[in-house]
Amino acid sequence: MRAGSLLIALLTSGCLASIDGGPPRLFSIAEESAVARVRLADGENAYYARTAQTVLVRNEIITGRMRAADSYYYEFEAGLIRERQQLGFLSSIVSIGLSGAVPLVYAEGTKNILGAASSGLQGATKAFSDEVLFQKTVQVLATQMRARRDAVAAEMIKKMKTLTLEDYPLSMALGDVDEYYAAGSIAGALIEIQKTVSAKADDAEALKLEAIQVRFSAVTDLGKRIRAFWRSSPANKRRAEDWVENNTPFGSLPIFLRQNATPLYQRMINELNIP
């Protein structure tokens, strides 16, 4: 435990540059934000006073706000990654479980957010059950946030370049800025992940749960040729069944053979070279 205490002291004192992870900034985020706030307030006042209501001013206000969101986002993201690294480093050395290591992380708020995020992704019973899960959770969230921010930014840039003030007024653009901000939040990432997972689950469910009702029809001569091919060898059996699965809604060759589906039978015979 002495080694663990030493590492904790090193980390909390900020002596490990590789874990701090990045070059210093010329201006702190607080300094840049203060300047941006004044400029944006002046710009927006002029815009709404109609003394400077142009596309150029609108775009400058929007990009100024995006730039401010970027500054905060990158610091937030760096904090997530840094805490992930510190956590992994510490827990592997001092051989403590993740639940024990979490209180060592600096930011209490972030720790709580990550706890909630991990629970949201994996279910409450598995949350923080191991370090790998925690690290993967952070990685997935960071990737999702970046992807969503890029998508929202691309859409906004397109609108700024192509739409007039009438079509894309500043108020509407500020709504998009809010979306851009939300895309870089844990909550936004979780919602996007949930949407993706839900869509895939719905697709899978729709494919799996399909129930059909069909009427019997006697097997035709074409159907008998297909059946003979189906029974001729294990390889042909598999080919025929795969073809029916992939090209018909019946899901079963014996059912398919009792549908009098002449055009489909002919197509199958041609495609599989059935004698």
Add this chain to the structure above:
Amino acid sequence: MPKPNEITMTDIPDADLQELLDEMKEEGKFDVVSKTKNNGTWTVKFKRK
């Protein structure tokens, strides 16, 4: 293509029922859930294994 999880086939004549059931067994993808006879023909419900 959607893959049915359940298939219900209606109007199966007596003479054709056993052959269908044998082929479904040979294919090995679906189990018989129920068989009912109405007005002289069979209705069979299959469920994917």
